[in-house]
Amino acid sequence: MTEHLVNVVMSGVFHAAILFLVAAGLQVVFGVQKIFNLACGSFYALGAYTGVSAVGWYASTGGPPGLFLLPLALGGLLVGIVGLPVERGLLRFVYDRDETFQLLMTFALVLMMEDLIRMTWGTAPRSTAGYYLTYGQARLLGAAVPVYNLVVIAASLIIAAGLGWLLTRTAFGRIMRATADNREMAEALGVDMRRVYAKVFTLGTALGTLGGALVIPATAAMSEMGIELIVEAFAVVVIGGLGSMRGAVVGALVVGVLRSVAISVYPELEMLLIYLIVIAVLIFRPRGLFGAAAV
Amino acid sequence: MRQSGSATRGVVLAAVLLSIALLPLLAPTYYVLLMLPFMALAVVLLGVNLLFGYTGLVSFGHALFIGVGAYAGAFLTVHTTVRSLEVMLLAAAALGAAVAALVGALCVRYVKIYFGMLTLAFGMVFYTFLLKFYRLTGGDEGMRVLRPSLLGQSLDAMPKTDYLAGPYYYYSLAVLVIAAFVMWRVVRSPFGLCLRTIRDNPAKAESLGVSVTRYRWYAFVISGVFGAVGGALLGPPTGNVDPTLAYWTSSGNLVFMVLLGGFANFFGPVLGAFVFIFLQDRVMSTFPYWRLVFGAILAFIVIFAPAGLMGLLSRRRPAEVFRA
Numbered sequence: 001m002t003e004h005l006v007n008v009v010m011s012g013v014f015h016a017a018i019l020f021l022v023a024a025g026l027q028v029v030f031g032v033q034k035i036f037n038l039a040c041g042s043f044y045a046l047g048a049y050t051g052v053s054a055v056g057w058y059a060s061t062g063g064p065p066g067l068f069l070l071p072l073a074l075g076g077l078l079v080g081i082v083g084l085p086v087e088r089g090l091l092r093f094v095y096d097r098d099e100t101f102q103l104l105m106t107f108a109l110v111l112m113m114e115d116l117i118r119m120t121w122g123t124a125p126r127s128t129a130g131y132y133l134t135y136g137q138a139r140l141l142g143a144a145v146p147v148y149n150l151v152v153i154a155a156s157l158i159i160a161a162g163l164g165w166l167l168t169r170t171a172f173g174r175i176m177r178a179t180a181d182n183r184e185m186a187e188a189l190g191v192d193m194r195r196v197y198a199k200v201f202t203l204g205t206a207l208g209t210l211g212g213a214l215v216i217p218a219t220a221a222m223s224e225m226g227i228e229l230i231v232e233a234f235a236v237v238v239i240g241g242l243g244s245m246r247g248a249v250v251g252a253l254v255v256g257v258l259r260s261v262a263i264s265v266y267p268e269l270e271m272l273l274i275y276l277i278v279i280a281v282l283i284f285r286p287r288g289l290f291g292a293a294a295v
Numbered sequence: 296m297r298q299s300g301s302a303t304r305g306v307v308l309a310a311v312l313l314s315i316a317l318l319p320l321l322a323p324t325y326y327v328l329l330m331l332p333f334m335a336l337a338v339v340l341l342g343v344n345l346l347f348g349y350t351g352l353v354s355f356g357h358a359l360f361i362g363v364g365a366y367a368g369a370f371l372t373v374h375t376t377v378r379s380l381e382v383m384l385l386a387a388a389a390l391g392a393a394v395a396a397l398v399g400a401l402c403v404r405y406v407k408i409y410f411g412m413l414t415l416a417f418g419m420v421f422y423t424f425l426l427k428f429y430r431l432t433g434g435d436e437g438m439r440v441l442r443p444s445l446l447g448q449s450l451d452a453m454p455k456t457d458y459l460a461g462p463y464y465y466y467s468l469a470v471l472v473i474a475a476f477v478m479w480r481v482v483r484s485p486f487g488l489c490l491r492t493i494r495d496n497p498a499k500a501e502s503l504g505v506s507v508t509r510y511r512w513y514a515f516v517i518s519g520v521f522g523a524v525g526g527a528l529l530g531p532p533t534g535n536v537d538p539t540l541a542y543w544t545s546s547g548n549l550v551f552m553v554l555l556g557g558f559a560n561f562f563g564p565v566l567g568a569f570v571f572i573f574l575q576d577r578v579m580s581t582f583p584y585w586r587l588v589f590g591a592i593l594a595f596i597v598i599f600a601p602a603g604l605m606g607l608l609s610r611r612r613p614a615e616v617f618r619a
Contacts (some may be wrong), residue, residue, distance in 0.1 A: 038409055038547075093598045099408055100353045104554060105597045107547045119584055141303030227544055231419055238412060258370055268427040275420040282413045 004259040006143035008264045009257060011170070014149040016256025017156035021211030022229060023236040023248040024163060025204035031243035032200045033181045034099070035091070038106040040208045041230030042113035043083070047212025048221040049121045050079040055216070065134050068217075069151065076213025080206025087201035092194070110227060118223050127220035134217075152214050159207070160249055167245065176200060180243065231257075232271075235278045241288025250289055308562075319460050326573075327460040328532065329403035333572045334467040336552065337526035340564035341478045343549050348558035349482055350514045351494030352403070355411045355546050356418025359398070360391050360522025361529065362425060362541030365440075366432060367391075368527040369536045372441035380466065380531070382445035388520045395519020396512075403511035406497075413592025418546055425538035437537030440530035459532055467528055474521060475565070481517065482561065490514055513581060551593055557603030566604055 026040045054075030055068055063071075086109065095100045135147035167173040178186040179196055187193050212225075236255050240247025255274055262269040281288060319327045339361055346352045364387035371386060389460040402413045425432045432438065442451055442458065445466050449460050476542040481487055489510050497507050530536045539545065548571070558565025571589075578585040600607055 036412075080578070090598075097597075097601070100347075100550075101601060103353070103355070103408075103411065103596050104550060105594060106553070108590040108593035108597065110544070110547075111586040111593065113590075115584035115587035115590070119587070140483060189494075231543060234412065234415065238416070242408075267595055270423070270427065271428065272420060272423045275416050278416045279413065279420070282405070282409065282416065286405065286409055 003142040004264075006141045008260050010140065010143070010145045010149060012257035012260030013153055013253070014256075015260060016252040017153045018215045019229075019232060019236055019256050020156050020160065020213045020248055020252035021214070022208045022233045023240070023252055024245065025207035025211075026233055026237055027243055027245055027248050028163075028176070028200055028207070029204040030237070032176050033091075033095070033197055035094075035106065036099075036242075037204065038103065038230055039086075039109035039113060040204070040233055041112050041226035041228070042117075043080070043205050043208035043226075044212035044215075044229050044233075045117055045221070045223065045226030046079060046082070046113060046135070047076045047209030047254075048216050048225060049117055049126065049212075050075045050209065051124045051216040052128055052221050053121075053294055054213070055131060059128075065131065068128075068131050068134065070215065072213050073155075073210065074114070076210040078203060079213075080209040082209075083202035083205025084198060086205070087193030089199050091201065092197065095197070110230075113224060114226065117226075121221070121223075123223060123274045125220040125222045128217055132217040146218075148217055155214065160245075165244060172199070231275070235274050238278045238288055239281050241290040244288065244290035247288050247290035297407075303345055312472070313574055316465075319464055324456055324460050327464060328456070329463065329572060329576055330534040331459060332529060333569050334471045335525045335532075335563040336568040336572070337471050337525070338474045338528065339522045340549065340552055340556075340568050341474055342518035342525070344558055344561075344564045345478065345481065345514050345521070346518045346555050347550065347553050348560075349487060349494060350490045352406065352410050352510060352511065352514075353550060354402075354414040354518075355543065355550065356414035356416070357518070357522055357549050358541045358543070358545035359414075359418040359421045360395065360519045361393050361526035361545070362421055362536075362538070363387065363519075364523030364528075365389050365530045365536040365540055366425065366438065367532045368443070368530045369438040369440045369524065378441065378444045378449065379447065380445050383576030384470070385444055387429070387523040391521075391523025392516055393528075394523075395516045399512050399515030399519065403508055403515055415543055415546070416542060416574055418543055421595070422538055422541045423541070425541060430521060432538070435538060437535055440534050441537060442534075443531055463512050463531065466475075470524065470528060473516055474524065478521070479561065486510070486513070524546025550590070553603075554593070554596055555603055557605030559602055560605040560609070563605040570604065 013183055022040055022044050025043070026037055029037045029040075051072050052172075054071040058068055058071040072215055090105060090109065094105045132148055133146055135151065137144040138147050138150060165173075167176060175186065175191055175196060179191065179193070183193070212221075236248060237252035239254050240249070240251030254277070258277070259270060259274060260287070262273045315330070317391070318330060339357070343354065343357050343358070346354055346357075367387040367390045368383040371383050377383065377386075398414075398417050402410055402417070404414055425437075426435055428434075442455075444450060447463050448462075450462055453461075482490075489500065489505050492503070492505065493507050493510055500510075501507050526540070529540070552567035552571045553564045555571060556565065557563030557568075575585055575589070578588050582588065596603060
């Protein structure tokens with residue numbers, strides 16, 4: 001019984017760790033640039049495919065299997081650089097537009113990226129067979145949990161702490177928070193908004209692509225994974241509160257664990273339960289659990 | 296000036312209608328059949344634009360109503376003895392109104408991004424319902440739609456393409472014309488004027504005694520009915536309905552079509568649906584990656600032509616001509 005429970009909760013927490021990364025990317029972009037980026041799911045998918053390729057390349061060089069995490073994470077992080085041309089080439093034209101147009105611009109990105117991924121990697125699911133259990137399994141209250149999951153959960157926690165540190169303890173973090181609070185004032189005080197937006201969007205993208213890369217040993221990369229994940233990330237930020245980093249942590253845990261529990265107890269409920277919670281939150285507490293704190 | 300403007304518009308409209316009516320006689324059947332989803336979606340989009348263009352609310356979950364209408368029709372043909380398309384459309388409209396009344400009551404209290412998110416969430420609830428409640432909805436395989444009878448005439452003996460390119464085509468056209476006429480009367484009525492006031496200045500509308508929330512709710516319900524009726528028309532041509540009709544990307548495409556045609560114009564969304572469907576068909580036949588092309592088009596419209604195709608057309612003519 002406990003064994004089953006631990007399995008369910010731990011797989012939920014693993015999913016939450018991935019969701020947090022994508023949702024955190026969504027949050028920094030929304031917090032600073034006030035754009036709800038529908039394409040964060042597409043970046044996640046891009047990261048996943050890049051992860052598959054990076055690990056595939058690493059396997060072909062014959063490196064020790066234990067170090068596969070390095071090319072995986074590095075590939076996921078580096079491909080986040082695409083955020084820069086996307087921001088400079090497309091997004092910057094819509095900053096002073098109505099948010100409908102901003103939303104549609106990110107929807108255009110969703111459409112384009114889905115096909116770019118298909119063009120690059122084909123339509124068949126891709127996976128890195130065999131690496132998931134490289135680190136073996138750990139016994140946790142009688143249940144066997146893949147060590148890889150624990151590594152990802154730890155990495156996600158470290159990134160969460162790092163983001164907290166970035167936002168509260170560094171000069172760039174202060175600028176981000178100032179911009180989130182009052183863009184005009186920050187600009188008047190000499191902040192170069194173009195640079196801030198470019199950096200913030202690239203950071204948000206890299207968080208999404210890293211999330212995608214890290215999920216890859218556990219599941220196969222599929223071209224629809226992006227548009228499916230965005231609705232979960234959306235649920236996370238609504239429950240946690242748009243723009244709040246603490247909200248992203250709590251929201252990811254709520255969505256990840258509840259989904260995992262729902263699947264094991266009553267599969268029909270799966271995402272239905274999550275969306276009903278989203279609706280309840282939007283109706284009774286539209287700012288989310290932590291919505292008051294910007295970024 | 297105004298007189299000649301509306302006369303020109305009348306001529307254009309009559310010419311367009313005439314060519315649509317003559318199309319089955321002149322064009323290859325393939326294109327005639329492509330007109331069916333166009334006409335169904337045009338009905339849906341008239342409703343979407345009542346919210347988007349006239350009330351200023353962008354729904355990212357409107358495919359919900361397509362799903363409601365399509366499944367209502369499918370359910371009737373499969374699980375009851377009803378085959379009449381009139382009954383299917385009425386049932387879709389009634390169910391659409393009921394769902395929209397409920398969903399709308401919760402959504403219209405919010406605007407902008409929160410309205411968009413709430414409608415998206417409701418759309419996904421319905422999508423998940425369709426996907427997971429297999430016994431009622433057929434799950435991911437969806438449901439069959441048996442061939443409906445039109446105006447009491449059972450046409451089961453007819454070959455499928457003859458049925459679709461003939462009676463069903465003109466039936467859809469009639470529904471679209473009626474829907475457009477009704478919507479035209481709605482947006483030109485004092486009620487429509489109230490909606491535009493709400494869009495432009497909700498605070499002022501409220502101070503003038505217009506109940507902003509109530510009017511938004513009315514607009515939402517009307518929009519939902521149009522969505523469900525259009526959805527019910529979408530089922531019979533393919534003979535099948537499935538949950539992807541209600542997925543969030545399908546809602547996104549609806550907003551895309553409205554923007555493509557031009558939300559500031561009454562007929563803009565209809566043009567948008569037409570261009571979307573036929574362009575998608577052309578692109579798909581030469582290049583498998585239509586989303587890439589369409590994403591680029593959408594990005595282009597958002598940046599350079601936010602008034603859509605109608606905006607580009609009317610720039611070269613007196614502005615009055617294409618104004619609703």
